[in-house]
Amino acid sequence: MRQTGTEGCVSARFEEIDWRQTAKGAISLRRRRDPASGTEVYEVKLDDDFLMSSQFTAGEIALARLGLEPLADTHLDVIVGGLGLGYTAHAVLEDPRVRSLTVVEALEEVIGWHQRRLVPLGADLTSDPRCRLLHADFFSLAADPHGFDPDIPGRRFHAIVVDIDHSPRHVLDPAHAPFYEPGGLRGLAGRLHPGGVFALWSNDPPDEHFNAVLAQVFYASQAHVVEFHNPFQNRTATNTVYVARTQPDQA
Template sequence: MSARFEELAWRETPIGEISLRRRLDPRLGVEVYEVKIDDEFLMSSLFTVAEIELARLGLAALPACARPDVVVGGLGLGYTARAVLEDPRVGSLLVVDAVGEVISWHERGLLPEAAALTTDPRSRLVEGDFFAMAAGESGFDPDAPGRRFDAILLDVDHSPRHVLAPANADLYTVAGMRRLAAHLRPGGVFALWSDDPPDAEFEAVLAEVFDEAAAHVVAFPNPLTGGQSANTVYVAI
């Protein structure tokens, strides 16, 4: 295997073959970490601005005096979770991922800066189905059933319309959002990353459940095209 490309990990999962690979981009002169499910690219270390903004925008909606307990749904390459821990106000972070292999990438140090998540005493990585947890009364913390949080940040599906598994779609309905909101403390924040432009139908769902909701368009340079790309971060309180 050449130094320009290395498959670091691979495993069959219920959602397909998931793999982590590292490659050297000769044009950009940087190492790129990528996650694929089967033949579909799921995430890349070249595009992390909106994942980081998911944490920053979500936590910015909380009072400055808050010491929030936070859930992140979807670990991936860890950018959202690490951005949460960069906020000194954060009291605890629970990261939920359905694929144990993804958690093991961080525990085994296969990703840069993985230690920021695995050694911070505020942080726990939990294997579980975020969507099933959101729909159930026990919630996200297996050690404390019914525990509520100040912020729930989600980055799993491509968007509310483009989900990785059909069962996930229920979360983005009024009923699904109400079940998720039940796991928030009063004044708590739900924030969602989306690869699509703002969706008026989903904004209406959020408005039905939460007192305030906004869709933030996060633009960033695209090093592959030389132009700009954009994602959406929804924030609801």
């Protein structure tokens, strides 16, 4: 989970649905009604930091679609790093080729919001038999030789889609930083099938350094700029989605 640029613009008329103290800080789930559209908006805060809002989901949805688009396989096994409000995971499940989805979330409280159906997509995710919500640290599993599936050590996946930090340079925890360097990404690439995809959401513009890191590790990579309207600032805002592929089989 990470910042979406809505800080300082939230109406005082909100309902705090849940608040918990966690090892990472105080996390809260809030709901308010948007005065312009009349729709309900769900927001997540960690301490005083706004992490995400259901009003801004274009980047999360594009992350899933751009991440799965290059794959030719018809039965896909997918990892999503970071659950949040569930928009990336939900978009993954909308692809009929997806056979299984494991969503890795470090905060058990966030998984609980979905299981208790306190968030709009909770019912869809928890009732889909293809979807598994795994309480674990994504970065620890990425570095673990056993990988992401505790039941099948070394299991490979067709796509690993990550939406946790603000960007490769602006991480929520300093311990995440090594993941975005060549050593960390090589470990992740080893969890992908040949021709598999690593896709990453970022709140920053395309980063030349990170593009160079991806080029060191992956067979091919591209940074996509996703545009959406920000009504608070009355302008077009952008996210970046990086999509990188391992080398295909040389059949």
